[in-house]
Amino acid sequence: MPPDFEHPKPAASWETRAYWEGCGRHELVLQRCDDCGSVQHRPRAICASCLSSAVSHFVASGRGRVYTYTITRQNGVPPFRDALPYVLAYVDLEEGPRLMTNIVGCDPEEVSIGQEVVVDFQDVDASDLGEAGGSFAVPRFRPA
Numbered sequence: 001m002p003p004d005f006e007h008p009k010p011a012a013s014w015e016t017r018a019y020w021e022g023c024g025r026h027e028l029v030l031q032r033c034d035d036c037g038s039v040q041h042r043p044r045a046i047c048a049s050c051l052s053s054a055v056s057h058f059v060a061s062g063r064g065r066v067y068t069y070t071i072t073r074q075n076g077v078p079p080f081r082d083a084l085p086y087v088l089a090y091v092d093l094e095e096g097p098r099l100m101t102n103i104v105g106c107d108p109e110e111v112s113i114g115q116e117v118v119v120d121f122q123d124v125d126a127s128d129l130g131e132a133g134g135s136f137a138v139p140r141f142r143p144a
């Protein structure tokens with residue numbers, strides 16, 4: 001199994017902060033529109049389906065299936081070069097949205113399209129977040 005990542009700290013904005021804070025609690029947080037029921041990711045101020053501003057956050061199951069993936073074998077940029085080869089993937093979440101992520105916890109050659117996966121969080125140092133505080137983590141997925 002290849003070495004694990006040391007993910008860079010996420011750059012949270014006012015739209016994405018609740019998502020990253022949820023990750024810090026090891027919860028995968030998505031948004032649901034209160035008007036049309038559409039579930040969306042990435043986090044936005046409005047519903048991407050009906051443009052309503054009535055969007056609420058909820059904790060998702062953390063389960064999904066690999067939609068597609070690639071095995072990255074060349075990347076000279078730290079910290080990714082230290083984790084080669086690694087899997088970059090799109091995962092279809094049980095709730096509907098498709099999320100770009102990494103598949104970890106297995107040999108890259110063991111990943112397959114349609115594979116059942118569950119979210120797995122890596123805590124990142126967020127000690128410099130200032131008065132807002134909180135902790136962040138990066139969601140990745142591993143075989144279920």
Ligand SMILES: [Zn+2]
Nearest residue numbers: 033036047050
């Ligand atoms: Zn909507």
